Amino acid sequence: MDRHTESHTTLHLDDVPRLDLGDFTWRPVRRALGITAFGVNGYTAPRAGGELIEEHDETSAGAGRHEELYLVVEGHARFEVADDVIDAPRGQLVLVPVGVRRSATAVADDTTVLAIGGPPGTALPPSAFEYWYAAEPAYRAGDYARAIAVASEGLEHHPTHCPLNYELARFHALAGHREQALEHLRLAAVNPRWTEWAADDDDLDSIRSHPDFPTQ
Helix, strand or coil: CCEECCCCEECCHHHCCCEECCCCEEECHHHHHCCCCCEEEEEEECCCCCEEEEEECCCCCCCCCCEEEEEEEECEEEEEECCEEEEEECCCEEEECCCCCEEEEECCCCEEEEEEEECCCCCCCCCCHHHHHHHHHHHHCCCHHHHHHHHHHHHHCCCCCHHHHHHHHHHHHHHCCHHHHHHHHHHHCCCHHHHHHHHCCHHHHHHCCCCCCCCC
16 A cells, blocks of 8 residues: 655555556566666566566657666576576676667566666765765774775765764774875864764764864
8 A cells, every 4th residue: 555645655556547558567667666766667477477578679759768777676687687597596786788788588477677767877966875874884893995996995985974074983983094184184173963973972082182182
């Protein structure tokens, strides 16, 4: 059962209409949810051997010229992408760029694939959180140079983002880069929340005594 409120919409995939288009069953997820940021639709084959994704390359007159990500959510599929055959059990992700031929058939009964797509580049820039999340494993491993390199990639799109600069301040402080740490902390401290966090953050101890360290 679907549910729509001012804050969110929920809909189980089983409740998305199944439209029989002859060779495959189309599940109009985007239309059902009213999504406007990206395309997403489901394709179901009731029987093994049935077509899931028709052969196409996203350059025909009816295509959106989308970069497409396919996710097998039920069953088991077989993709043919360019000259490659890809075995795709439940949970498999297959990303195909514009201009590459692709198709998929079901290996098991009741196989469903979600296709998520959009024109290349339109989803950028990524959210700032992606950068410090991606840096977290290096930080935990004590590889602060790697953590700095990964998180710093986000500065191209988010140069004054407070949480991103706060994380970079921590990484630089742990790496012994006092001036860089203080500069990133200065940018983060525009929001008083991050000054409060800095007060008790052991990762910043190496720069705490500096006169430029922000205080509440």
